[in-house]
Amino acid sequence: MANNTKIMVENLIFYYGNDKALEDVSMLIQENKITALIGPSGCGKSTFLRVLNRMNDLIPGTKLKGKVLIDGYDIYSNTTDVVELRKKVGMVFQKSNPFPKSIFDNVAYGPRAHGIRDKARLTNIVEESLEKAAIWDEVKDKLKQSAMELSGGQQQRLCIARALAINPEIILMDEPASALDPISTAKIEELIRVLKEKYTIVIVTHNMQQAARVSDYTGFFLLGELIEFSDTNKIFTSPQDSRTEDYITGRFG
Amino acid sequence: MKRQQIYQQVAFGGLRLSTLTIISVLGLIIWFLGKEGVSALSWEFLTQAPRNGMTEGGIFPALVGTLCLTLGAIIFALPLGVFAAIYLTEYAKQGRLVRIIRLGINNLAGVPSVVFGLFGLAMFVEYLNFGPSILAGSLTLGILILPTIIRASEEALLAIPQTFREASLALGASKWHTIYKAVLPPAIPGILTGTILGIGRAAGETAPIIFTAACFYTARLPHSIFDQVMALPFHLYVLATEGTHFEKTLPLQYGTALVLLGLVLGINLIAVIIRTRLRRKIRW
Ligand SMILES: Nc1ncnc2c1ncn2[C@@H]1O[C@H](COP(=O)(O)OP(=O)(O)OP(=O)(O)O)[C@@H](O)[C@H]1O
Ligand SMILES: [Mg+2]
Numbered sequence: 153m154a155n156n157t158k159i160m161v162e163n164l165i166f167y168y169g170n171d172k173a174l175e176d177v178s179m180l181i182q183e184n185k186i187t188a189l190i191g192p193s194g195c196g197k198s199t200f201l202r203v204l205n206r207m208n209d210l211i212p213g214t215k216l217k218g219k220v221l222i223d224g225y226d227i228y229s230n231t232t233d234v235v236e237l238r239k240k241v242g243m244v245f246q247k248s249n250p251f252p253k254s255i256f257d258n259v260a261y262g263p264r265a266h267g268i269r270d271k272a273r274l275t276n277i278v279e280e281s282l283e284k285a286a287i288w289d290e291v292k293d294k295l296k297q298s299a300m301e302l303s304g305g306q307q308q309r310l311c312i313a314r315a316l317a318i319n320p321e322i323i324l325m326d327e328p329a330s331a332l333d334p335i336s337t338a339k340i341e342e343l344i345r346v347l348k349e350k351y352t353i354v355i356v357t358h359n360m361q362q363a364a365r366v367s368d369y370t371g372f373f374l375l376g377e378l379i380e381f382s383d384t385n386k387i388f389t390s391p392q393d394s395r396t397e398d399y400i401t402g403r404f405g
Numbered sequence: 406m407k408r409q410q411i412y413q414q415v416a417f418g419g420l421r422l423s424t425l426t427i428i429s430v431l432g433l434i435i436w437f438l439g440k441e442g443v444s445a446l447s448w449e450f451l452t453q454a455p456r457n458g459m460t461e462g463g464i465f466p467a468l469v470g471t472l473c474l475t476l477g478a479i480i481f482a483l484p485l486g487v488f489a490a491i492y493l494t495e496y497a498k499q500g501r502l503v504r505i506i507r508l509g510i511n512n513l514a515g516v517p518s519v520v521f522g523l524f525g526l527a528m529f530v531e532y533l534n535f536g537p538s539i540l541a542g543s544l545t546l547g548i549l550i551l552p553t554i555i556r557a558s559e560e561a562l563l564a565i566p567q568t569f570r571e572a573s574l575a576l577g578a579s580k581w582h583t584i585y586k587a588v589l590p591p592a593i594p595g596i597l598t599g600t601i602l603g604i605g606r607a608a609g610e611t612a613p614i615i616f617t618a619a620c621f622y623t624a625r626l627p628h629s630i631f632d633q634v635m636a637l638p639f640h641l642y643v644l645a646t647e648g649t650h651f652e653k654t655l656p657l658q659y660g661t662a663l664v665l666l667g668l669v670l671g672i673n674l675i676a677v678i679i680r681t682r683l684r685r686k687i688r689w
Binding site for chain 2: 205207210212235236237238239240242243245247249250251252253261262264265266298311314315318
């Protein structure tokens with residue numbers, strides 16, 4: 153099994169104002185693998201995820217120390233183009249957040265933002281992305297309809313399609329299935345497994361079974377620290393740290 | 406319990422009474438104007454210039470003038486106001502400077518309109534040498550309604566959920582693209598609300614245009630933005646105060662007032678319809 157490091161995080165420390173949210177986190181994230189991040193609420197999973205596409209830049213007063221390299225490039229160096237970075241690193245949010253536009257316009261939003269105007273090409277991208285996100289059959293007859301009229305599960309898959317449409321290399325998912333019923337959740341999990349062929353995926357989840365089912369690697373966070381990071385199998389069968397064991401067996405958190 | 410119910414009754418009664426008072430005052434104005442003015446209304450009244458020392462004829466030049474001035478004010482103030490609001494909410498670093506600017510804008514909204522008129526006279530008519538003209542009047546009215554438009558636009562922009570901005574930026578859209586395509590469209594109904602208020606005010610104000618745009622009488626329609634025009638509110642003022650045949654022009658005065666009211670209500674109605682249409686289309 154050839155291991156290619158896609159993302160390298162080194163001694164990452166992150167502050168909101170004076171509050172430290174991440175404490176010396178180091179992690180190697182492998183290409184074309186699914187990496188799951190677990191841990192109790194408030195331990196810094198979302199913060200970590202948002203470090204990877206510099207979404208935290210939007211929050212005033214944040215500070216970052218350490219290094220984050222993607223494909224060997226420091227994404228926090230002065231020469232990094234944040235827009236280019238975010239084209240490469242797509243994100244699906246915890247709460248589905250489609251734009252109040254049509255289904256078509258939602259998926260075409262990213263490509264249009266990158267300057268693609270050609271109608272045929274856009275149509276192609278939209279169709280392909282919706283197919284990859286396993287929602288094409290449900291919406292193919294109503295692409296002009298507002299995305300707000302879809303169900304919650306459909307909206308989340310639409311958001312996944314929207315993220316895929318920019319053709320990223322990495323996809324960050326923050327609890328993509330937390331607000332969904334078991335059937336929609338199963339669909340999204342299946343989808344994630346398929347997507348792994350082409351994308352590097354980092355997913356935050358509160359659902360232990362989900363992490364065990366879909367991921368190749370798992371990292372356990374606690375109070376801003378990365379307590380343990382290794383093969384998902386190892387984490388769930390023989391965790392090295394007693395706190396990890398306590399958490400995954402449900403004894404705290 | 407009993408006591409609380411009494412309080413509630415009293416409170417509701419008070420609220421109902423105030424609402425009723427406001428509505429009846431409004432109704433009274435419309436009824437009164439309608440009753441007195443409707444006799445003056447006719448096709449000729451709307452399409453002809455005043456005649457015979459303004460004791461006869463219509464108000465066409467004033468109608469056209471007011472439309473020009475209002476339109477000019479909106480053309481000038483709407484983009485400027487929206488851009489200012491975008492800058493203040495989306496770009497500027499939120500801090501003391503922005504707070505001071507906001508304070509300034511709010512104070513500007515409270516300045517009496519005659520002050521704007523004098524400013525317009527000094528700035529546009531004299532200093533920039535536009536003379537009394539549509540241009541000078543429109544700019545003056547534009548400045549007058551700018552605070553209203555900025556405030557409404559700011560509120561509309563602030564009401565847009567942060568998730569829209571995040572979603573757009575996360576897709577690799579630039580900041581400007583995000584504002585233009587993800588934030589502005591759902592904010593337009595709110596911005597229109599401010600614009601509607603602005604239109605009503607611009608069309609109805611007298612003081613700002615007395616020195617900057619309005620003329621006593623001209624039968625000639627404006628040919629360029631450097632022409633002076635008649636305007637409905639000023640025409641009304643002239644008829645009511647300076648006419649030598651004050652009594653004779655009474656029906657004309659009511660008619661003019663009625664047309665002005667109808668114009669403002671009509672423009673508002675159009676804007677409200679556009680707004681509701683948009684709201685229905687972009688909801689979240
Ligand atoms: N915008 C913010 N400003 C200030 N502090 C924040 C902000 N966002 C998060 N925090 C703090 O940072 C810490 C980590 O938050 P984070 O959202 O990363 O946790 P999480 O692991 O994703 O939790 P959850 O599972 O509940 O989503 C928390 O203590 C939180 O209060
Ligand atoms: Mg979170």
